[in-house]
Amino acid sequence: MTKVLYITAHPHDDSVSYSMAVGKAFIESYKEANPNDEIVRVDLYKENIPHIDADVFSGWGKLQSGKGFEELSADEKAKVSRLSELSEQFVSADKYVFVTPLWNFSFPPVMKAYLDSVSVAGKTFKYTAEGPVGLLTDKKAIHIQARGGFYSEGPAAEFEMGHRYLNVIMGFFGVPSFEGIFVEGHNAQPDKAQEIKENAIARAKDAAKTF
Numbered sequence: 001m002t003k004v005l006y007i008t009a010h011p012h013d014d015s016v017s018y019s020m021a022v023g024k025a026f027i028e029s030y031k032e033a034n035p036n037d038e039i040v041r042v043d044l045y046k047e048n049i050p051h052i053d054a055d056v057f058s059g060w061g062k063l064q065s066g067k068g069f070e071e072l073s074a075d076e077k078a079k080v081s082r083l084s085e086l087s088e089q090f091v092s093a094d095k096y097v098f099v100t101p102l103w104n105f106s107f108p109p110v111m112k113a114y115l116d117s118v119s120v121a122g123k124t125f126k127y128t129a130e131g132p133v134g135l136l137t138d139k140k141a142i143h144i145q146a147r148g149g150f151y152s153e154g155p156a157a158e159f160e161m162g163h164r165y166l167n168v169i170m171g172f173f174g175v176p177s178f179e180g181i182f183v184e185g186h187n188a189q190p191d192k193a194q195e196i197k198e199n200a201i202a203r204a205k206d207a208a209k210t211f
Contacts, residue, residue, distance in 0.1 A: 002037040004030070005093040009044045009100045009111040018183045018197055019146035023099035025201040026144060026181070029208035030097075040093070044110040049086070050079040052116050083117050090118040095211065096141040096175075100162060102151065107162040115169055124173045134174020141170050142179045142211060144204065148187030181207055 006027050014021040031039060050056065059076030063069065072080065090096075100107040118124055125134050143166050151160040163180050170178040183200040186193035 002034065002095065003093045004037055004039045004095045004097060005042055005090065006039055006097045007042045007044065007099065007114070009098075009108045009114070011045050011108075017101065017146065018186060018200070019099050019101050019144055021197060022146070022181065022183050022200045022204045023097065023144045026142075026204035026208045026211075027097060029205040030211060033209045040089070042089075042114075044108075044114050047114075048082055049110060049113045049117060050082050051113050052083075053079070055079050056083065083120075086114070086117040087120045087123050091123050091136070094139060096139065097211075098141065098143045098166060100143070100145055102145055102147040102160065102162050105159045105161050106165065107145075111162075115166075119169070119172075132172065134172055137174040137176060139173075139175045140177035140211070141166075141175050142181065142207065143167075144181045145183070146186070147182060147184035150185050150188060152182060152184060179207065179211075 004027075006023070008020060008023060010017045010020050012020065014024040027039060031037070055073070055075045056079050059072045059080040062072055062076070063080070069077065069081075098111075100111055106112075121127060121132075124136055125132050127133075143163055145163055147160070149156060151157055163182075167178055167180075181200065181204050183196060186196045189196070
């Protein structure tokens with residue numbers, strides 16, 4: 001059975017958020033086309049996503065030095081074990097659907113914390129004499145992103161760093177297929193916002209059928 005992680009990073013639902021509305025259309029269309037696949041919803045605003053902090057570094061250090069898990073502090077145990085759960089879940093999936101808005105030229109900070117949690121040597125990539133090599137070479141991913149302005153081309157394109165960052169990370173992990181569906185211009189052209197949203201939903205439904 002194919003396992004899909006539907007990873008959302010928005011505090012609002014599809015009734016308010018353009019990215020979430022398009023994401024919902026995508027995953028529903030995907031489910032209709034692939035009824036036997038397992039879809040796991042990962043709402044980053046509701047999940048426990050530990051930041052990599054002093055507790056994490058000290059916990060990892062103790063384990064690497066040969067100490068047992070029982071020798072970690074309560075905070076170290078909680079954070080290290082949760083990070084391990086997140087990375088194991090990520091590696092176990094076959095496909096990834098990321099849904100984010102464009103905030104301050106990137107994505108919400110909880111997405112960065114999540115990507116940090118799954119960027120683990122030996123799981124998503126490995127170090128070799130020739131440099132790091134991605135280990136997720138049999139996966140595929142797509143990013144659904146809402147942008148209030150226009151960032152696909154022109155002078156503003158260089159400021160978009162959310163999709164570009166995900167593209168770099170997916171490449172680093174070895175993911176061979178990474179696509180993007182963008183909802184853009186609805187704030188710049190409010191009179192066309194509904195049309196922009198509907199067009200993006202239609203594109204998402206079509207893309208889901210072959211994802």
